[in-house]
Amino acid sequence: MDIALARHWVQAIAVAMDEHQDRLTQLDSAIGDADHGANMHRGFNAVLATQVSYRPDSVSQLLVKVGTTLISSVGGASGPLYGTAFRAAGKALPGTDPDPAELLAALRAGLDAVRELGAAAPGDKTMVDAFLPALDAFEEEVRAGGDLAAAAARAARAAEDGARATVPLQARKGRASYLGPRSIGHQDPGATSTALVFGALATAAAR
Amino acid sequence: MDIALARHWVQAIAVAMDEHQDRLTQLDSAIGDADHGANMHRGFNAVLATQVSYRPDSVSQLLVKVGTTLISSVGGASGPLYGTAFRAAGKALPGTDPDPAELLAALRAGLDAVRELGAAAPGDKTMVDAFLPALDAFEEEVRAGGDLAAAAARAARAAEDGARATVPLQARKGRASYLGPRSIGHQDPGATSTALVFGALATAAAR
Amino acid sequence: MKKFLNTPESVLADALAGLAAAHPRLDVDVEARVVRRAGAGRAGKVALVSGGGSGHEPLHGGFVGTGMLDAACPGEIFTSPVPDQVLAAATAVDQGAGVVLIVKNYTGDVLNFRMAAELAADEGIEVRTVLVDDDVAVTDSTWTAGRRGTGATVFVEKIAGALAERGAGLDEVAAVGRRVNELSRSFAVALTACTTPAAGKPGFDLPEDEMEVGVGIHGEPGRRREKLGTAREIVAEALAAVLAEPVLTGTDQALVMVNGLGGTPLIELYVLFNEVSTQLAAQGVTIARSLVGNYVTSLDMAGASITVCRADEQLLALWDAPVDTPALRWGG
Amino acid sequence: MKKFLNTPESVLADALAGLAAAHPRLDVDVEARVVRRAGAGRAGKVALVSGGGSGHEPLHGGFVGTGMLDAACPGEIFTSPVPDQVLAAATAVDQGAGVVLIVKNYTGDVLNFRMAAELAADEGIEVRTVLVDDDVAVTDSTWTAGRRGTGATVFVEKIAGALAERGAGLDEVAAVGRRVNELSRSFAVALTACTTPAAGKPGFDLPEDEMEVGVGIHGEPGRRREKLGTAREIVAEALAAVLAEPVLTGTDQALVMVNGLGGTPLIELYVLFNEVSTQLAAQGVTIARSLVGNYVTSLDMAGASITVCRADEQLLALWDAPVDTPALRWGG
Numbered sequence A, B: 001m002d003i004a005l006a007r008h009w010v011q012a013i014a015v016a017m018d019e020h021q022d023r024l025t026q027l028d029s030a031i032g033d034a035d036h037g038a039n040m041h042r043g044f045n046a047v048l049a050t051q052v053s054y055r056p057d058s059v060s061q062l063l064v065k066v067g068t069t070l071i072s073s074v075g076g077a078s079g080p081l082y083g084t085a086f087r088a089a090g091k092a093l094p095g096t097d098p099d100p101a102e103l104l105a106a107l108r109a110g111l112d113a114v115r116e117l118g119a120a121a122p123g124d125k126t127m128v129d130a131f132l133p134a135l136d137a138f139e140e141e142v143r144a145g146g147d148l149a150a151a152a153a154r155a156a157r158a159a160e161d162g163a164r165a166t167v168p169l170q171a172r173k174g175r176a177s178y179l180g181p182r183s184i185g186h187q188d189p190g191a192t193s194t195a196l197v198f199g200a201l202a203t204a205a206a207r
Numbered sequence C, D: 001m002k003k004f005l006n007t008p009e010s011v012l013a014d015a016l017a018g019l020a021a022a023h024p025r026l027d028v029d030v031e032a033r034v035v036r037r038a039g040a041g042r043a044g045k046v047a048l049v050s051g052g053g054s055g056h057e058p059l060h061g062g063f064v065g066t067g068m069l070d071a072a073c074p075g076e077i078f079t080s081p082v083p084d085q086v087l088a089a090a091t092a093v094d095q096g097a098g099v100v101l102i103v104k105n106y107t108g109d110v111l112n113f114r115m116a117a118e119l120a121a122d123e124g125i126e127v128r129t130v131l132v133d134d135d136v137a138v139t140d141s142t143w144t145a146g147r148r149g150t151g152a153t154v155f156v157e158k159i160a161g162a163l164a165e166r167g168a169g170l171d172e173v174a175a176v177g178r179r180v181n182e183l184s185r186s187f188a189v190a191l192t193a194c195t196t197p198a199a200g201k202p203g204f205d206l207p208e209d210e211m212e213v214g215v216g217i218h219g220e221p222g223r224r225r226e227k228l229g230t231a232r233e234i235v236a237e238a239l240a241a242v243l244a245e246p247v248l249t250g251t252d253q254a255l256v257m258v259n260g261l262g263g264t265p266l267i268e269l270y271v272l273f274n275e276v277s278t279q280l281a282a283q284g285v286t287i288a289r290s291l292v293g294n295y296v297t298s299l300d301m302a303g304a305s306i307t308v309c310r311a312d313e314q315l316l317a318l319w320d321a322p323v324d325t326p327a328l329r330w331g332g
């Protein structure tokens, strides 16, 4: 991944958050507080705005900047979580353009940081439930010798599946957990936006 | 009319206000503030309560007492208006049992008092629009030699007609007047309760 | 009907008992329906009594206390109090200096308070009546019951109350009350109807994209129905109606209230107030003092009213005077 | 969507501008989203900062002023503020004696305030955090995000604010805040869902004869749905939940709030408070102080919460200490 690709990724995320804003809001309305769509939209709009005049030296720097921008523009649970994910991933990257394996390791660092911050385990009905299977799929493809486009495409599908698989779960973290068993039967908004993040990576990598 | 008949009249009004409470409330909800049913109900319940141990010397006394009780228990526009009507009618009666002509004169005095207090003219979409035709019908029947029962029955029908005839009118008094032309198309609650008062007189006189 | 209540019939008695429990400095006679300041009144002070139907809380009971009302007499929901009740309140608080009755202009209120005033006079109490009729949605003509009394009631009660507290005489207190009313105008819009406990359902249905313009505070529909506008448009329409009143022409400083009708959250009232402030400034009117909140409500109606009072230094000084009631409290 | 607004996106900025226009004693930075007391702070005074998502007005901006908060940082609707914003507030009000952050226990609030606290520490500001988690509808277990912070926030802000005003040190102020939280429990029911400007429609549908029991203040459904009960039944259920908390066992005097969620009129809150007062008395609990009104709202949700704080003389004295904010004002 080079800086141009990283930029395309971020732009594709912003486009996806714009297109899916209402859907994320409605998902969050069912088991949360109806702000996830606006949160993601605001956050990635802010990211786009900073990118205009920003000339990073590396993908690493760029992702750190994305994370910092998310933290200072989103708020809510998703702001610090996504922000930390991008920051940790960026920091874990080398100063050079990462290969797929290096990117994977960085994304793992991002996931670890999310889990450390939010204390969510797989199955708690959070963004982790899309993030983790996405990375597992990415890893399998990389191990099998696939390139970034292939790995990203598989990760995106796995994230989608992971998001859908949150439907029958009972939430144990975040505000959906307040609903207890009534959180069952609804797809987690954060897992859904995570699937959009990986979908955007696949889109960018396929260009 | 003797004291027993006057009592029956008052009891029949109370029964009618109980039966029609919801209807009066719904009529007042459309062009007013949805309290006319409760107001009439509360007022004539209070009247019934005072009647239990009350031993008036005359129909005159009894009607004055009804009016006083309404004034001190109803509130709103209808309390002072109905209260004044009964008080003025009672005061206009002789100390002896009134014949139909004397009763008519007293009821005219009641109507005059209402018009003086509320300044409503016929056609303003108020209780006057049931009260006035009721008395005109009553008078016609008495002139034609009819007895109280016959006069009351005609008055009741005329009051009903008068109440129905308020539907196309635009209100010019009371809170329905705030609606301007939007008050058109609804029956006036006060005219409707006045029709119940004359209906009760007919019921009592027919016994 | 979605309400916190025990029975529709007991709402008023239960709420008055709650008012008494919440405010030890009020003396609430639940039976007689009189809310007054606890403790003995000050000899020689002109007393202020107001009242009207319930359902407009905190009006009037929430405005009883030092610097404002001496007593309030709450009627049934949307039903003016009966004369005996007003008389009981006036008798309880008269300190020999007379009683000012503050009455909102509705046929029922006017008639019942007039009867009460006669009874009070018979008992040797000197009475003056201040009629509040600030609602510009209703034209004052011989063909209507006249303009309604709404938001300006708070201004009248506060300012007349302050003057009474300073020891002014009966006619002086009544005069300042009348002047405040004369200088005040209000306009309201509703986004939903309210539900009275007696009716059990909303007074009217309003489509999702429409509002009632020119409503009162008794759940009645307004003068007309319009497409729901932005806060900016709604405020522009309300201010145009209010400022068109000749008495407000040339206003340079104003006392302004943006008042919620009961079902509208504070954040929306602040959005409206921002528009009021911006638009008045553009017309050269300075907001000298303001209130933003729920002061004169209409049960659970979603809606808001805007009241503008053309103020001078005397009125503002009286406005600033200490007040200590459940719903308004400052100075001291 | 039936709301007074210009655009869903501008609600917060417009409301903050309105807050600024209405309250000259607040210094509102609409851009930075920081509400603080106008004028210079008192050197050496511990500063109190709170914040959270908007939509809960008057919380928190309405509690900025003498005797309560030094600053508030309002996030977007139902969205906790971002760390920079909290840092800006803390930096603006720190008088060298440190800053107490009062944080309602939600994942977003906790994370953002924690990050802000780290940034503040980096800048040499001493910070203590008081976490409010009073809502008994949510059990505090490792399987949830813990109990939510709701009504007790007002008690914490008032009492810690009073102690800070008296000149107490940072740890002492934080400690009293934590103690108030520990001694307080809340429970809420809703009769309707609320509508966020972003969603444009109510978060859930509730049949005419049902209520949501155990709701929070973010429009989410409650723990379960029940047939709508009488005020008496609802209060009995809420008090049973609240008083079952071990920390409230043996309470003899309490600070109690009956709080409207935004769409419920005051008359209903008084009906509820009457039940609370009667039922607590029957259990030997005296209500030493109380609040009845809209203090911690959830946009236009019709509903109410009941908060009980087991109070001792120290807490009551701090409660009685002067406070001068838009939404709470007494003493002085």
Ligand SMILES: Nc1ncnc2c1ncn2[C@@H]1O[C@H](COP(=O)(O)OP(=O)(O)O)[C@@H](O)[C@H]1O
Residues within 6 Å of the ligand: A028, A032, A033, A035, A036, A039, A040, A075, A076, A077, A078, A079, A081, A114, A117, A118, A119, A120, A125, A126, A127, A128, A173, A174, A175, A188, A189, A190, A191, D078, D079, D080, D107, D108, D109
């Ligand atoms: N502790 C947590 N760990 C991981 N993800 C979480 C956690 N808490 C919440 N989330 C994610 O955040 C999403 C909600 O984000 P958002 O609606 O923007 O914030 P908020 O819940 O503060 O309103 C949830 O759907 C969930 O995926």
Ligand SMILES: Nc1ncnc2c1ncn2[C@@H]1O[C@H](COP(=O)(O)OP(=O)(O)O)[C@@H](O)[C@H]1O
Residues within 6 Å of the ligand: B028, B032, B033, B035, B036, B039, B040, B075, B076, B077, B078, B079, B081, B114, B117, B118, B119, B120, B125, B126, B127, B128, B173, B174, B175, B188, B189, B190, B191, C078, C079, C080, C107, C108, C109
């Ligand atoms: N000025 C008036 N003269 C005669 N009748 C009137 C007048 N004003 C109102 N009414 C009658 O009173 C009725 C309303 O009574 P009610 O609902 O009990 O009192 P309120 O209008 O105070 O709520 C109206 O329907 C009308 O018939």
Ligand SMILES: [Mg+2]
Residues within 6 Å of the ligand: A028, A032, A033, A034, A035, A036, A076
């Ligand atoms: Mg959310």
Ligand SMILES: [Mg+2]
Residues within 6 Å of the ligand: B028, B032, B033, B034, B035, B036, B076
């Ligand atoms: Mg009526």
Ligand SMILES: [Mg+2]
Residues within 6 Å of the ligand: B033, B035, B076, B077, C053, C077, C078, C079, C080, C108
């Ligand atoms: Mg009425």
Ligand SMILES: [Mg+2]
Residues within 6 Å of the ligand: A033, A035, A076, A077, D053, D077, D078, D079, D080, D108
């Ligand atoms: Mg949120």
